[in-house]
Amino acid sequence: MSYPGHFFRADTCFAHRGSSLCWVDLFKGMAVCDLRAVLRHGADPGFRFVPLPGECPTYDRGQMDKRECPLEAEEFRCMACVGGSIKFVAMDGYGERPGNEVTVNIWTLSPDLCGWKKGAVYHVRDIWASESHLSLGLPQNLPSFPVLSADEDDVVYLFFVDLEVTEDGDAEFKNHHVLRVDMQNKKVSHHPKSADEMPVQLFSSEILATECSAYLQ
Template identity: 40%
Template sequence: MMEEQQTMEAVLLDRYVRFVDEVSEIIAERGGSPPSLTMESILQGIPENLSWQEREAAVQRTMEEAMSRYREEIEAPAEAILRERKASRPSAVKKIPVAFGGNDAALYREALDGIEPEYPQLVGPPGITSMVLRVSWSRASALRSFPPIAFVSSVHHNILVLYVGDYRPGFSSRGFYLVYDAMANSVAMVPRLPTRCVTMFSHCGMGSGVTVLRYGRSQYLLAELLLRKEDHGLTSNKATLFRWWSSEASGWVQTEVVLPLPCEPDEHTSEVNYSFYVDTFFAIGNTCLCWADLLEGMLVCYVLADCPKFRFVPLPEGCSKLDPCQHRGLPDQYRSMSCVERGDDQIITFVSMDGYGQGRHISNVELTTWTLKNPSDLKAKWTKGTASFRIRDLWSDRFYKENLLLGQLTPTFPVLSTTGFSWWMTLRWMF
């Protein structure tokens, strides 16, 4: 969810981001590719009375000639037109340069110059707002080999952080982090975690992604929390917290931490099995981050400290738990958690569809809410909401039956507001 202070209080944001190639747009404006450069016309010019070796060589040679013509006659003029337009109409998006070192410095600068976030249309909940990345990179640029993939990993107030490309920590895939400030309409690029610090053999993910915390009007901190792998390949409660401060140029800061994870002894060995998988993560106020397992509890950390410490907060007592013999599945299908700020107070809201997927008929599944005020306080305790309802109450509601005319749809994937105590759910048919 992203807050838009200037237009509306909040929007529901699609996490998957579409790419728009501005060079391709201009090529389409000019009529696209001429018939002489279509695949069919290219192959028609190859004689039929050739051996297969000769034909393969002819196809390869003809394709190279056609690509060269396409580059010269179609792409180059389109890029020239785009450069003229950019020069006469400067971008409204402010590009925030970040000091980069190493061999990728020039590539990151080129990437930043040629990328602009855009919202074609902002809509209020329950409508979904989609983000678009417009790119104007040259067709000869190495950036064109990047997969046109972007994903919104985390949002805090007006700050969004995205993965661009198929990059994820520990893998050698191509990509980078992109940070967009919706209030300032500015964009910055952050490099990947150093490969010397994290590999697929040294660390593994916890189910989360990069998290953002806004601690000033436009100052932010990015955090990646990765579990360390033991020598025998198993994971432990030892982890590495990587942090990036927008206000500093020191790069990623690496801190080794021990996580207070819930655990159980293995029945057959002396090993300890740690049970924690991050289903959702979010900021608490302007000082803390939270990583939540919707079946176990949450890790809370004051991430601005030089030596950050983690605290585990279990789920509310009496909250229905998954049968240990069952696979954990997708808890966010029937549970959700977020933080709401009320003045100086931060209030964690947890919503659960108790009984969902646990043998109870869907009409008897009960939606219950819990709140935890100021979770950084060691004495804070969960408070159960006074109001709850069963799914059958929704189906029998007069407005639902007479106005929505949806029939007996099952609510799933609850989404909690970060600006108030409200929530939305998707509805699907039961088969």
């Protein structure tokens, strides 16, 4: 898919309000197809492009792939429909600034899809200082793969990898954990599923959001 002058690749897709389909390029924005005209009048589906919030930089995938340490969009961004609203979470500064300067930010798209409103912001350094993070004995590593809760406002799940540096200077994998960050109430808690039950390869936005929300029920 493309829009004028740009290449568009969908990282995820979801339905919105029962009549729209949304395809999201986390580096560019969202393409929305409103199916009401198709269903009611048999018209051709119309697509609309919704850019990311103005504060969020866009990236060219070709240039990203040429970086010394290329990033996948899902590593630090996620968009989903939460309680009827489209929300976008991004880790500002991910891969560009020290971990203690990275923030987790949430935006909500207006009902007319014309603008984003910035909401809760949470500093990674505050996650490191939380009781849950300290009780697990986790190092101050940068979290990744933020995922919006499927049914809770301003709740984000973050994936932490526990690495141990050997005498040779190599990093060895020890374990991984999921932390639940309630950004409105500034509360961090450990998701109770074990690493064996939530292996690394399952960390996609659709699977993790469903898994976490279902477990909490």
